[in-house]
Amino acid sequence: MTQYLLDVNLQQVPDPYLHGSWRVVDRVLSQTDPTTPLAQATHLHLQDGHWHLETPAAPAKGQWTVERDSLLSRPYLQLHLASEIVTALVTRLRRTADGAYRTLVLYFQSGLELFLVHP
Structure with missing residues (x-):
């Protein structure tokens, strides 16, 4: 059975829609340094103000907010991050009607674009 994805209105998206364990399925590096933790991320976990990033090299963690x-x-x-604050625009959020499957696209100031899925 095909699952249809619904676009979420980003102007009204509740912050908890962004919570969860996101798997990186694709990325566009543009001019981003490919050695940065965000450019090498395999998973991004967002929970109640704390985030955790899984990478092949070393994990990273910190706090996050929605502005x-x-x-x-x-x-x-x-x-x-430890030495800076990184900003990413949420450019697309889609989900199934029951919310069990979601996709998220983040565009960072550095030009990095991450395509994420949950679960």
């Missing part, structure tokens, strides 16, 4: 721009209310993830 929204004042004009269009678009959601941005603010990932707090």
